[in-house]
Amino acid sequence: MRRTELEGYINELLSVDQIGDYCPNGLQVEGGDSINTIVTGVTASQALIDAAVKADADALLVHHGYFWKSEPAAIVGMKKRRIQSLLQHELNLFGYHLPLDVHPELGNNAQLARLMGWDDYQPLSGITPNGVVMTATLSDEMSAESLAGQLEQVLQRALTCFVSTAQPIKRLAWCTGGGQGYIDAAAAAGCDAFITGEVSEQTVHSAREQGIAFYAAGHHATERYGIKALGEHLAKRFNLTHHFIDIDNPA
Template identity: 45%
Template sequence: MANLNEIIQWCDQTLKSHEFKDYAPNGLQIEGKSEVKKILCAVTASQTAIDAAIAYGADLLLVHHGYFWKGEPYPITGMRGKRIKSLIQHDISLVGYHLPLDSHPTIGNNAAIADLLELEHIQALDPNERNPIGNIGYLKSAMSPEAFKQFASEKLGFDAIHLPADKTSIQKVGFCTGGAQDYIKKAADQDCDAYISGEVSERTFYEAQELNVHYYACGHHATEKYGVQRLAKAISEQFNIEYSYFELNNPI
C-alpha cells in the first residue's frame, strides 16, 4: 500500500512533468482513494479500461490519454460524463501523463520504440527542445525500405503503412510515437532516411515523396502502449504495490 500523493509526487519528479507545455493536465486528473494497493495501466481511459480497473479492484488507473484536453467542452456530460462517474463511484484515481511519458529517456514511449527497433546513438529529433518529444536513432546495419517495413511491422506488432521516398537504403531513422506524422519535416531537416510515427494523414503521402523521407505509420496505439507499462512497473518497484496492464486492442 502506498500514499496516492506520494506516488504522484514521485511520478511528477521522475517525468519532469512541470517542464512540459501539454494539451492536457499531467498527473492526477481525478482523485480517488488516498491509499493505493493496486494499479491498472492502459493507453487510454476508455470505458472498457475503466470497467477493467473496476473488475481488477484497482485504486488507480494510469493512462497516457486521459481527460480535459484543450478545446474540449467544459460540461461533464455524455460519454465522458459516464466515464468520470464510473471512476468517482468506485473511488478510483485517474492519473495521466502525455508528453512527459513520450519524452522520458528510459521509461518513455519513444525510448521503448528505440529499444524494440534496436536503434543506436539516440539523439533529439529537434535539437532546440529541452526535453525532446521525438528522437533519431541508427540501425546497426542499413536496410532496404521494404525490409525495414517488415522489420518494423514484426517488432511493433502492427502492419506498418509505408509511404515511399526515393532513397534506396535506410539507416538513420527519426521517430515520434502517436499522432506526430507532421514531424516528418523535422526528420527531413535532420537528413533522416526514414521517419516513424503512429498515424498518417493524406498530406503525408506527398510530404514523404517531396521531402525524400520514407514514412512508416506504425499505429497510434501500437507505438504508445509501452510507456504506461514501464511507468507502472517503475511505480510498483518504487512503492512495492501490484499492477497490471489492460490491452485495449485498438487497431488504429
C-alpha cells in the same frame, strides 16, 4: 502507499512542471487515498476503466486522459459516464501525456527504440519539448521494405501507411503517436526514414518529394510501451501490484 506520495514521485520522475502540454498531467480524477494496485493502459476509455474496476485497482494510469484544451468542458454523455465510474469506485485517474512521451528511459519514444533495437538514440535538435522526436543511426543499412517488415513484426500489426524509397535506411527519426507533422524536420535533418503513429494526406507527398521513407505504425500501437514501463517501474520501486491492460485499437 498514499495517493499524494505516488503523484509526487511520478510528477518529479517525469519532470511534469517543466513541460507544457495540452492537458493536465498528474492526478485528473481523485479516488481513494491508499494505493496498492495500479492498472496502466493507453487511453482512459470506458473499457479500460471497467477492466481496472474488475482488477480491483486503486489507481488507473494512462497516457491519454481527460480535460484536453480543445474538448468541451461540460461533463455530459460519454464523459459523464466515465467520470461517474471512476468516482463510484474510488478509482484514482492519473494522466501523463508529453512528459511520458519524452522521458529518456520510460518514455514512449525510448521504449519504441528499445523494442526495435535502435541504440544510441538522441533528441532531434530544434524540436520542443526536447525528446518529442528522436533520431538514431543504424549499425547496418537496411532496405525500406525490411524496416517495414520489422515494425510490423515487433508491433504485431500491419502498417497504416508505408511510403518506400529506393535508397537504403541508415539514419532514422521517430515520434510515437500523432507525430506525422514532424516529417519535414526529419527530412531537413538528413534522415532516411521517419516513423510515427498516424498519417495525414499531405504526409505522403512530403515523403515522396523529399525522398524519405515514411511509416505510420499506429497511434495506439506505438504508445503502448511507455505507460507499461512506468507501471512496471512503480511496481518494483514501491512493491505495488501492477496490471497492464491493452484495450485494442486499430487506429
